[in-house]
Amino acid sequence: MLDKIDRVIAAAPVIPVVTVRGAEDAVPLARALAAGGLPAVEVTLRTPGALAALEAIAKNVPEAIAGAGTVLSTGQAKAAADAGAAFLVSPGATDDLIAGIRAVDIPWLPGAATASEVMRLREAGFFRQKFFPAEQAGGAAMLKGWGAPLPDIVFCPTGGITAANAQDYLSLPNVGCVGGSWVAPAKLIAEKDWAAIEKLAKAAAALRR
Numbered sequence: 201m202l203d204k205i206d207r208v209i210a211a212a213p214v215i216p217v218v219t220v221r222g223a224e225d226a227v228p229l230a231r232a233l234a235a236g237g238l239p240a241v242e243v244t245l246r247t248p249g250a251l252a253a254l255e256a257i258a259k260n261v262p263e264a265i266a267g268a269g270t271v272l273s274t275g276q277a278k279a280a281a282d283a284g285a286a287f288l289v290s291p292g293a294t295d296d297l298i299a300g301i302r303a304v305d306i307p308w309l310p311g312a313a314t315a316s317e318v319m320r321l322r323e324a325g326f327f328r329q330k331f332f333p334a335e336q337a338g339g340a341a342m343l344k345g346w347g348a349p350l351p352d353i354v355f356c357p358t359g360g361i362t363a364a365n366a367q368d369y370l371s372l373p374n375v376g377c378v379g380g381s382w383v384a385p386a387k388l389i390a391e392k393d394w395a396a397i398e399k400l401a402k403a404a405a406a407l408r409r
């Protein structure tokens with residue numbers, strides 16, 4: 201089950217990271233992203249309505265693959281799984297969270313920002329990792345540097361990625377996809393401009409990897 205994260209990474213070049221107030225915005229947002237060619241979507245657990253949003257996408261948007269982001273604890277992992285999350289994403293990883301995720305048995309992208317963090321996760325069996333925060337932690341150059349000594353790790357860099365720099369990451373052999381909020385900006389969500397979001401998604405889906 202844990203290795204099913206490959207299905208999420210393979211779905212599209214970009215995993216949109218979205219922060220929504222609740223189900224009302226989540227459903228049309230996920231529909232617009234999927235219509236634009238980005239089926240996998242990471243709903244951050246940073247708002248009181250995030251779990252309801254996840255549940256609504258899972259139930260009402262079969263063309264989407266809804267996951268939970270900002271998963272910091274086993275309790276959150278369980279709650280997200282109960283809400284129907286298909287995968288989880290965390291900004292880092294701890295021993296407790298690794299054990300908790302194993303118990304929940306759900307595809308997971310744990311975060312790493314240093315070679316030692318990558319190696320610890322590798323020892324724990326996680327060969328697919330989120331590089332976070334990508335731009336601040338060294339950017340595409342850092343991932344290129346890890347490629348030689350750590351060739352069996354596939355990364356999903358996230359943090360500071362935009363339409364302007366996404367291709368730099370996606371061109372690297374050790375990048376499976378990238379994550380980012382630029383395809384679903386807070387302003388467009390507030391304006392419920394789903395057509396504009398679908399357009400951003402289309403451009404992101406056309407990136408090459």
Ligand SMILES: O=C(O)C(=O)C[C@H](O)[C@H](O)COP(=O)(O)O
Nearest residue numbers: 269270290291358359360380381
């Ligand atoms: O909370 C998490 O688990 C996250 O996934 C954090 C996200 O990676 C960033 O919030 C996205 O960063 P930007 O694209 O720079 O806005």
